[in-house]
Amino acid sequence: MKYNFNERIERKNNHSAKWEEMDKKFISNDLWPMWIADMDLKTAPEIINSMKEKVEQGIFGYVYRPDSYYRSASNWCExxxxYKLDPGTLINSPGVVPTLSILIxxxxxxxxxxxxxxxxYYPFACVVKDNNRNLVENYLIKDKNNKYIIDFDxxxxxxxxxxxxxxxxxxxHNPVGRVWTREELERLSNICLKYNVRVISDEIWRDIIMPGFAHIPTASINKVIEKNTITCFSPTKTFNLAGLQSSFVVFPQKKEWENFDRELGxxxxxxxxPFSLVAFETAYTQCDTWVNELNNYLNENMDYVINFINENLPxxxxxxxxxTYLMWLDFSALNLNKDELSKFLQEKAGVAVDDGFWFGETGAGFERINVACPRYMLEIGLNKIKDAIDKSF
Structure with a gap:
């Protein structure tokens, strides 16, 4: 491999939310962090170099977006x-969740x-309720192979x-890790068209795909579906740039693009x-190989977790x-309620993971862990969970 994803990075004393803000959601900052969706992996060196050039200039004033910025995102998508995107349908926004709030x-x-x-992803429910809209939930269900599927009826x-x-x-899908098929997306979209329901497709995870699967942009299915679909995406998850707080929105209808642009104004x-500008364009023009190798590494991390669980955590x-780089672990066999499970993992195992009930009532009994980290972090975290379960069950 050209890139080293096993490098140990010290993230404490760097204002890291993942490492130093745990006490806002958990019992303390002294837990082993396996939560929140950012990576403990350095971004691509090409991006780091482009940002160094910006730093060395020493001026961080207002910046404009050259045409190449949107072209880079369009070309990456193709x-x-x-799927060929018209760069003119793209607009920059501060992030996917702010975008959802504005669009709602x-x-x-x-x-x-x-x-x-x-x-x-729990901000979906929050942003609906916070804007005084009525939240309706279509619960994903499991088939006989323990795979989450859509209840279309x-x-x-x-x-x-x-x-x-x-x-x-x-x-x-975050957190269950499904990459929806063309058939699933088409069926969902056609139901929405039938009842005049607009679709916002959050595709922020589209680049993190495991071998044997392929992401299908919802708007790429056909022109009718494209016109009904507003798409959100960003390189932030892919390249570990979430702190730069910027993303893209694709508007198929010019009037809606103008309305959104006016609201941002x-x-x-x-x-x-100035940093998101150069980082994003560099990511989309120079970093294909880095993403390919990242996905291979994440795939190996997932295999490690599965093998560890099969051998040590029946x-x-x-x-x-x-x-995605998120794994959805079912702890229901421990027969703990959601609060007991959360307390057990914090107090007995000493780990911080994303509680499943954050993602909706059907997530109770599950925990989400982040595998976008050097292998040693998984080894430590999983062994902490193993030791706690061995002592208590």
Whole structure:
């Protein structure tokens, strides 16, 4: 491999939320961090070098976005997913969650129903409720192979009964790790078209895909679906740049692009910071090989976790994700309620993981762990869980 993903990086004393803000959600900062979706891996050296050049100039004033910025994102999409985007349909935003909040206010009214597919990234539910909209949940279900699938009948039924106006899709899905197939996306989209439901497709995980799977941009399925779909994506998860707080939105309808641009102007958040500008363009023009090798490394980390669980933790069940660098672990065999499980993992195992119930009521009994880290971090964290379970069960 050209890149070393096993390098140990000291993240303490660097204002890291993952390492030094645990006490806001957990009992202390003295836990082993396996939570929050950022990586304990350095970003691509090409990105680091481009940012060093910006630092060495020593001036960090206002910046504008050259045409090449949006072209780089468009070209990446065509190169990686075979979907050609018009750069003119793209707009920069501070992040996916702020984008969702703005779009909810622009596309719906107070009291309107918005549907999500639980268990799902918990800010989805928060942003719906915080904007005084009615949250509707279509619960993912497991098939006989323990694989999460979509309950399409329930999806359509909930849309009809609640007169749903907007669907927020997570593709690939966080936390269950599904990479939706073309057939699944087309069926969801056609139901939405049937009942005049707009689709926001959050595709921030689209680059982190395991071997044997392929991400399909929802808007790429056909022109009718494309016109009904607003897509959010960003290099932040892929390249560990979340702290730069910038993302892309794709608007198929010019009027909606203009409305969104106007709202960013009112809030005075239209500009990039100088580092996101160079980091994002470098990521999308120079870092294909880095992403390919990253995915291979993450795939090996997932295999390590699965082998460790099979050999040492028979009470825990999991299924290898198709995408993302997050694994969804089933602790239900411990027969602990959600609060007892959270307390056990913090107090007895000494680990910080994302509690499954954060992602919706159907997540109770599960925990989400982050495998985007050097292998030694997984070894330490999993052994802490093993030791706690061996002593208590």
């Amino acid at each position: 190169r990686r997913f075979g 206010r622009q596309l719906t009214e107070v009291g309107d129903s918005i549907i999500i597919q639980s268990p799902v 329930d999806f359509e039924k909930k849309i009809i009964e609640n007169q749903v106006k907007l669907f927020i899709l997570c593709s690939p 009112i809030l005075d958040i239209k500009r990039n910071n 009470l825990i069940k999991t299924k290898k994700p198709e995408g």
